Amino acid sequence: MKKNSVLSKMYLVLIFFILYAPIFYLIFYSFNSGGTMYQFEGFTLNWYRELFQDTRLLTIVLNTVIIALLSATVSTILGVAGALAILYARKRRVKNTLLSLNNVLIVSPDVIIGASFLILFTMIGIKLGFISVLLAHIAFSVPIVVLMVLPKLEEMSESMIYAALDLGASRFDVLTKVILPYITPGIFAGFFMALTYSLDDFAVTFFVTGNGFTTLSVEIYSLARRGVSLNINALSALLFVFTMLLVVGYYFITKKSEKPRGMGVRQ
Template sequence: MKKMSKFSAVYLTVVFFILYAPIFYLIFYSFNSGGTMYQFEGFTLEWYKELFQDSRLLIIVLNTIIIALLSATISTIIGVAGALAIAYSKKRRVKNTLLSLNNVLIVSPDVIIGASFLILFTIIGIKLGFISVLISHIAFCVPIVVLMVLPKIEEMSPTMIYAALDLGASRWDVLSKVVLPYITPGIFAGFFMALTYSLDDFAVTFFVTGNGFTTLSVEIYSLARRGVSLNINALSTLLFIFTMILVIGYYYISKRNRPSGMEVRK
């Protein structure tokens, strides 16, 4: 057992090193005064200053944040409703069908989803830009929210609902005062996952974005094609830090909500 635990620790260390070494390499050279990623000549914040002086890039950052927040909020509302519909579906065949359709969207390649939306928007005449990107992000975020919320609903004991109904609570009271408070950790998990996916998405956004509107992922790709610049390093570093803040925020929220869940089960 000790040998297995040591092997697991070594294995995890190697995996995390492979995953994070390129990121920390990128962050390290974002402070290089030499302007290249081949030799570190000295510490500087010049690339970050350049980044914040670029008004076009700041608008793109604002666009990305607005799209992420809107898509995460709307997809959370739709996803919670969808998870409730799946969980409380009376017919098992209908429940399995809905769950399978939801899972298909999870495993479908982003290229296919992006191309499908591009064809759809072209046919119905929606101009590529803010609206097309928002609709696409909502579409691929909803299944994620459903998968985050559904286990919490199925974990909840039906006796809690029956007890509330026996005490005279209306269906709305049961939903707002019993079900939603219980599944709040799942709702937060779904929201933060949707927010992260929206911030990081490139493949779908690349298909549905138009002239005059873009997001950070597409802009970083465009900058990288022109040649290696440490502005990309600085921008990627800030994006990585923001994502880490979201993950830490979600961790503390879920940790704070965990004791209340345990009290309910008791």
């Protein structure tokens, strides 16, 4: 058993090394004064200074963050409503159909989704830019939120709802004071997953961006074709730190929401 435990730990370390080594390599060379990622010549913060002086790139970062926050917020609201609709669908066939349609969007290739949105926006006359990107991000984020929220709804006991109704609570009170507080961890998980998918997306965004508006992933792709400057390394390092802070924040939020329940059980 000890041998298997050691091997499993070594395997886990190897997997994490493969995943994180390229990221730390990129961060390490963001401090290189040589200007390339082939030989480290000396420590410098010039690439970070250059990054903060590049107003166009900072505007693109701001666009990306705004799109991610807006799409994650709207998709979380729609995803929670969708999960409730799937859970309380009266006919089993309707429930299975809704769940299947939700899952199809997740497994569909991003290129097909992006091309479909491009055709749709062109046909209905929506100008490619901020609105088209926002709508596309909301559309592919909603199914993710549904999958995060639905398991929490399914594990909730119906007796809690019946007890609230027997005590005189309205359906709105049941929703806001019983259901939503119970599924809060799933809602936060769906929000952060939607936020991550939006920040990370390239394929769908590539199809629906227009002249004068772009996101960070599309901009980095276009820069990479001409040769990436190390200020992109600096930007990637800052985004990695920001992502880690989000993960740590989500961890403490979930711990804080679980703590009162644990205290209540001990009492």
